[in-house]
Amino acid sequence: MAAPQFKNPVVRWIDYRLPVFTALHHEYNEYPMPKNCNYLWSFGAIAMVTLIIMIVSGITLAMSYTPSTTMAFQSVERIMRDVNSGWLIRYIHMNGASMFFIAVFIHIFRGLYFGSYKAPREILWMLGVVILLLMMATAFMGYVLPWGQMSFWGATVITNLFSAFPIIGDHIVTWLWGGFSVDNPTLNRFFALHYLLPFVLLGVVFLHVAAVHVHGSNNPVGIDIKGPQDSLPFHPYFTIKDTFGLSIFLLVFAGFVFFAPNYMGHPDNYIPANPMVTPAHIVPEWYFLPFYAILRAVPDKLGGVLAMFGAIAVLFILPWLDTSKVRSSNYRPIYRQFFWVLVIDCLVLGYAGGMPAEGIWLVVARVAAIYYFAHFLIILPLLGKLERPRPLPSSISEPVLKGGGHYPTAAAAKPMEKA
Incomplete structure (x- = not known):
């Protein structure tokens, strides 16, 4: 494929020596998408944007957080009350975890419904499950950091589960705790890992995206692209669609942040951690x-x-x-x-x-x-x-055109853009 001719001389100079702009152009501009992908396919991009929001807000919160059992709860309260816009950043990060899981769960169930895990996309699916595991580990460690009652007792209950494994279980629990109970070493370890794992998660997400681009995206019909008539360039058709879907999602996100910031949390976590008082229901x-x-x-x-x-x-x-x-x-x-x-x-x-x-x-x-x-x-x-499945259409375009809609082909996209 011929390299694109960029108008900006600085971009041309960089791209000639390091063709990063050419790669981006091919992967996110000319990349052919099945023309029948609906808004359920936008949740991958939505999850990516939410992850970036979580990383940026998390780094900002880490600047004012103190990973100590004597100061963690007070440092979170100080972020909420004294740090400029600290309440907003904390609520974005706190609700962002829930919104991230909502986007990923929809993404997973969409894959289950349309068979996106089938050959040749097995590794793509497995990377997605790795992402889910990393999300769960990161979210669990992050939930411990405010050091409220549910943070402390949740950490105690979940880490104790590893003691069920014969021979090595108790050693794993001791290593996780950094001692013989959930205490200051535990909080320090969880803070370090909670800061590190999102960047590991970001790396796996890039592998996930790279795996998508090897065999292309699945689609509601579940058959592969068989020619230009079945596809559209990613930009502008799907960038616009993803932007609209993302805008609606961010409005819902903002609704929780500004009007119901604690709706998906637990009130016991606004009580300082107390090892001597067990919550009624953990x-x-x-x-x-x-x-x-x-x-x-x-x-x-x-x-x-x-x-x-x-x-x-x-x-x-x-x-x-x-x-x-x-x-x-x-x-x-x-x-x-x-x-x-x-x-x-x-x-x-x-x-x-x-x-x-x-x-x-x-x-x-x-x-x-x-x-x-x-x-x-x-x-x-x-x-x-x-x-006994129903007979499959001969191409992606067949059910699209039978439905009365007419999608422009990739070849017809360029004259439309010029118009």
């Missing part, structure tokens, strides 16, 4: 609740820990569990019904995880946890063999 942040429900659904401690980690591990092998050759559930009517049952199941797990582990809620969590694993380990492999 719960993690909402985005951990489905996994917390699976953990508590198993009576055995080691079994619960293995089930919780298994709930994520099963996603790694998902491309090989789903044996169907058809990607999109638009052409798999039975799978589509089971997909929505899975969505409801995850919501039920989340709600049960926020309830006390007793009575009916324990039964609900166990049933929902069993179905979660059954969906991936039993239902998907069987559906691949038993389901």
Whole structure:
């Protein structure tokens, strides 16, 4: 492909010696996107922007935070009250974690619905699961930093889970704590890792994006691009679409920051950490609740820990569990019904995880946890063999044009831009 001719002489001078602008032009300007991608495909870009917001706000907060058990809670209160716009930065960062998980969860379920994990995008999907794991680790350590009651007791409960592993469990817990209880060394370690992991996460995100560009994006039809008539250049068509989707998302984000900043938090975290007083009900942040429900659904401690980690591990092998050759559930009517049952199941797990582990809620969590694993380990492999998908269209353009809409081809895009 010929190198683009940049008008700016400084850009031309740099690009001749280091063709970074050419690479950006090919990957984010001329890059062909399937013409039928809808707004669900914008959540990847939304998640990327939210990650950048989290990194920038986190670095700013770190300038005024004190990672000490005697000063952490007071330093957060000082940020809220005395630092210029500190309340705004803290609320952006605090709610940004929830918004980041919302964007990523929608991104994941979109991939499940349209089969974006199928060949040849297995590594792309696995990198996405790594991103989810890094997000969970980063969010957990960040939740400990305010050093409120839920921070302290959440750290105590979750780190103690590793003691369930035979032989090495107690050593892992001691290493995480930096001693024999959750104390100052623990807070220092969590602060250092919470600062470091977002940059590791950013690196994996770049690998994820690079993997997308190897075989191109999936699309609602679930078949590959077969020519210029099936695609549009990324700019301006999808940059405009992503910008509009991002604008709506940021409006919702701003609504939480300015009008309900503590809605997704826990009031106990505004009480200073006290090792002598246990909260009546210890719960993690909402985005951990489905996994917390699976953990508590198993009576055995080691079994619960293995089930919780298994709930994520099963996603790694998902491309090989789903044996169907058809990607999109638009052409798999039975799978589509089971997909929505899975969505409801995850919501039920989340709600049960926020309830006390007793009575009916324990039964609900166990049933929902069993179905979660059954969906991936039993239902998907069987559906691949038993389901008869609807016939696929011959190209991406066929269902688009049959629907009455007419999308310009990539070849026709340039005259339109000139016009």
